[in-house]
Amino acid sequence: MTALVIAEHDNASIRPATLNTVxxxxxxxxxxxxxxxxxxxxxxxxxxxxxxxxxKIIHVDGAHFEHGLAENMAAQVIALASSYSHILxxxxxxxxxxxxxxxxxxxxxxxxxxxKVDAVDTFERPIYAGNAIxxxxxxxxxxVITVRTTxxxxxxxxxxxxxxxxxxxxADSGKSTFVGSEIAKSDRPELTAAKIIVSGGRALGxxxxxxxxxxxxxxxLGAALGASRAAVDAGYxxxxxxVGQTGKIVAPQLYIAAGISGAIQHLAxxxxxxxxxxxxxxxxxxxxxxxxxxxEADLFTAVPELVAAL
Amino acid sequence: xxxxxPVKRVVDYNVKVRVKSDGTGxxxxxxxxxxxxxxxxxxxxATRLKEKGVVTxxxxxxxxxxxxxxxxxxxxxxxxxxxxxxxxxxxxxxLAVAKLLKALVEKEQPQLVILGKQAIDDDCNQTGQMLxxxxxxxxxxxxxxxxxxxxxxxxxxxxxxxxxxLSLSLPAIITTDLRLNEPRYVTxxxxxxxxxxxxxxxxxxxxGVDVKPRLKTLKVSEPPKRxxxxxxxxxxxxxxxxxxxAKVI
Numbered sequence: 001m002t003a004l005v006i007a008e009h010d011n012a013s014i015r016p017a018t019l020n021t022v023x024x025x026x027x028x029x030x031x032x033x034x035x036x037x038x039x040x041x042x043x044x045x046x047x048x049x050x051x052x053x054x055x056k057i058i059h060v061d062g063a064h065f066e067h068g069l070a071e072n073m074a075a076q077v078i079a080l081a082s083s084y085s086h087i088l089x090x091x092x093x094x095x096x097x098x099x100x101x102x103x104x105x106x107x108x109x110x111x112x113x114x115x116k117v118d119a120v121d122t123f124e125r126p127i128y129a130g131n132a133i134x135x136x137x138x139x140x141x142x143x144v145i146t147v148r149t150t151x152x153x154x155x156x157x158x159x160x161x162x163x164x165x166x167x168x169x170x171a172d173s174g175k176s177t178f179v180g181s182e183i184a185k186s187d188r189p190e191l192t193a194a195k196i197i198v199s200g201g202r203a204l205g206x207x208x209x210x211x212x213x214x215x216x217x218x219x220x221l222g223a224a225l226g227a228s229r230a231a232v233d234a235g236y237x238x239x240x241x242x243v244g245q246t247g248k249i250v251a252p253q254l255y256i257a258a259g260i261s262g263a264i265q266h267l268a269x270x271x272x273x274x275x276x277x278x279x280x281x282x283x284x285x286x287x288x289x290x291x292x293x294x295x296e297a298d299l300f301t302a303v304p305e306l307v308a309a310l
Numbered sequence: 311x312x313x314x315x316p317v318k319r320v321v322d323y324n325v326k327v328r329v330k331s332d333g334t335g336x337x338x339x340x341x342x343x344x345x346x347x348x349x350x351x352x353x354x355x356a357t358r359l360k361e362k363g364v365v366t367x368x369x370x371x372x373x374x375x376x377x378x379x380x381x382x383x384x385x386x387x388x389x390x391x392x393x394x395x396x397x398x399x400x401x402x403x404x405l406a407v408a409k410l411l412k413a414l415v416e417k418e419q420p421q422l423v424i425l426g427k428q429a430i431d432d433d434c435n436q437t438g439q440m441l442x443x444x445x446x447x448x449x450x451x452x453x454x455x456x457x458x459x460x461x462x463x464x465x466x467x468x469x470x471x472x473x474x475x476l477s478l479s480l481p482a483i484i485t486t487d488l489r490l491n492e493p494r495y496v497t498x499x500x501x502x503x504x505x506x507x508x509x510x511x512x513x514x515x516x517x518g519v520d521v522k523p524r525l526k527t528l529k530v531s532e533p534p535k536r537x538x539x540x541x542x543x544x545x546x547x548x549x550x551x552x553x554x555x556a557k558v559i
Contacts, residue, residue, distance in 0.1 A: 067474070069476070070439065070442075070449055070451070071448055071449070074443060092470050093452060093468065093469040093470045094469070094470070096435050096451070097439065097449075097451045097452070098439075099436075099439075100404070100435070100436035100437075100438075100439035100440045100443070101439045101440070101442060101443040101449070102443075103405065103436070103440065103443075104405060104408060104439070104440035104441075104443035104444050105443045107405075108405070108524060109403055109404070109405050109523070109524025109525045110404070110405075110434070110436050110440075111525065112433065112434045112435060112436060113433065122528065126433065126533065127336075127431065127432050127433055127530070128321070128327045128336060128430075128431060128433070129430065129433070130533055131326060131327050131329075131336075131533065132327065132329045132336050132530050132531070132532065132533065133530070133531050133532070133533050134527050134529070134530050135527070135528045135529045135530075135531075136525045136526065136527050136528065137525065137526045137528055138524065138525055139523075139524050139525065139526060140524050173448070174479075175447070175448035175478065175479050175482075176448035176449070176450070176476050176477065176478045176479070176482075177476065177477045178474070178475075178476060179464065179475040179476060179477050180474070180475050181469070181472060181473060181474040181475065182472045182473045182474075183469075183471045183472040183473075183474075184471060184472050190470075190471075192470075196558070196559075221559065229488070232488075232489075233488070233489070238472070239454065239468050239473070239487075239488075239489055240468060240469070240470060240471055240472055242488075245430065245433065246348075246427070246428055246430075246487075246488065253558050254552070254556075254558040254559065264326055265323070271536055274556075274558065275552070275556045275558050276536075276539075277548065277552070288538060288541070289538045290536045290538065291538065291539055292539035292540075292556065293539055293540060293541075293542050293548055293551055293552070293556075294538075294539065294540070294541045294542065295541070295542050295544075295545065295548050296541060297544075297545075302545055305545040306545050306548065306549065309545055309546060309549045310549065310559065
């Protein structure tokens with residue numbers, strides 16, 4: 001029994017979500033191998049070989065793997081799949097994109113967003129925006145899984161010494177091409193890996209105010225910035241800042257929600273945070289029902305006061 | 311060019327579901343059911359492509375119980391030209407739905423299938439990608455902008471950290487994200503018109519598809535409850551609590 005983890009990386013280094021996925025893979029009971037497919041991804045493969053608990057790295061290089069196109073990535077995983085009992089992806093935008101393609105090609109069901117491994121074939125996963133937890137048993141020979149990273153600790157990034165096996169990749173599907181991307185450059189921690197997140201809601205009123213009020217707080221705390229769906233829909237914050245059922249799932253040490261009422265879809269994305277602070281002037285806001293510390297106040301005065309007090 | 315738009319009937323997004331006391335699932339008797347919000351965005355996008363003259367026919371599809379007809383009527387009120395129901399009382403998992411849709415794609419020969427990225431009941435986020443794999447078609451998931459011209463779909467998609475643009479050769483699969491469009495309100499005249507539109511009915515057996523579940527649900531339970539903490543009177547107290555009680559800053 002061996003598990004294959006599909007690494008998320010930027011060709012030079014391994015993204016943190018991979019580490020949590022390795023932990024989930026190890027709990028499936030056998031050896032853990034990691035696939036690093038990219039362009040000039042030797043450094044990422046080396047970094048992956050250092051992850052504690054990993055037995056082997058499979059490194060595949062090619063221009064058609066540079067942007068992680070689902071067609072090519074899935075074909076590559078399929079080429080390797082017969083050696084594995086479990087194939088695990090982090091439940092990130094990339095993992096969610098590729099994993100079901102792999103499952104369908106193998107004619108197996110997929111287990112999405114697992115938060116716990118109960119047995120080699122039995123897993124826990126949230127449904128209905130986390131309002132229920134289902135324990136599901138896979139009846140298929142190969143388990144294709146996406147891993148909710150907040151459900152598992154990160155494996156140590158160093159301490160391992162796996163062999164790196166470089167293999168020839170599958171050919172380009174030719175059916176899709178990468179045109180371009182706009183990835184925001186930021187010195188802030190990644191939202192899903194941040195220890196502290198400050199998140200703003202519709203009450204901020206405009207993109208300018210969002211930036212003016214929330215950014216100094218994030219700067220002061222070294223925090224990542226998040227937002228509610230309402231704030232993103234209104235254009236106050238970029239799409240990929242959305243925390244919630246269909247956005248990012250986060251579980252930082254400290255989550256500060258300012259001007260967020262707390263719809264169930266938002267709570268689904270952050271209620272596993274260790275400490276939750278809510279700042280809202282509406283005493284009845286549902287966010288207070290999950291907050292460890294609630295401050296009933298106007299965020300436009302409370303947040304700057306908080307920045308000054310820190 | 312035809313477009314196929316699969317739609318799912320789910321518990322309305324405003325309903326907070328309750329877990330059944332015997333742990334077999336969530337209680338969906340007598341709760342409000344609606345079209346999955348992402349699928350509504352898919353129907354809207356297909357309708358806009360038709361209004362732009364890019365698409366000639368929009369076909370809505372739903373797989374599930376007889377009441378999915380209501381969901382299909384809603385899709386036709388938004389703008390779908392006709393609808394197909396694959397009726398079954400069996401539990402349908404994403405792989406089974408993808409296989410049913412593949413059979414319908416082979417029958418109808420659309421150049422594009424637009425689906426919601428995720429259903430808000432099982433939160434699986436699988437069906438579109440699975441259908442793409444079964445058909446051997448390219449895919450663009452989590453779309454926030456779609457342009458179709460010259461045998462290609464150019465799709466801007468939401469990824470971690472920002473946006474990415476892909477160009478797909480048609481036929482292709484697109485799944486919708488929240489910011490692709492804002493679905494229109496359906497008007498009464500359009501609801502009336504939708505009642506007269508064609509709705510065909512199949513059974514999974516008619517399409518030669520085995521829909522047997524691949525995952526067995528052993529138990530469904532309530533998530534651990536998070537209890538409300540305390541209200542603090544001012545910012546100074548908040549900072550003190552965070553420093554000295556929670557020790558997170």
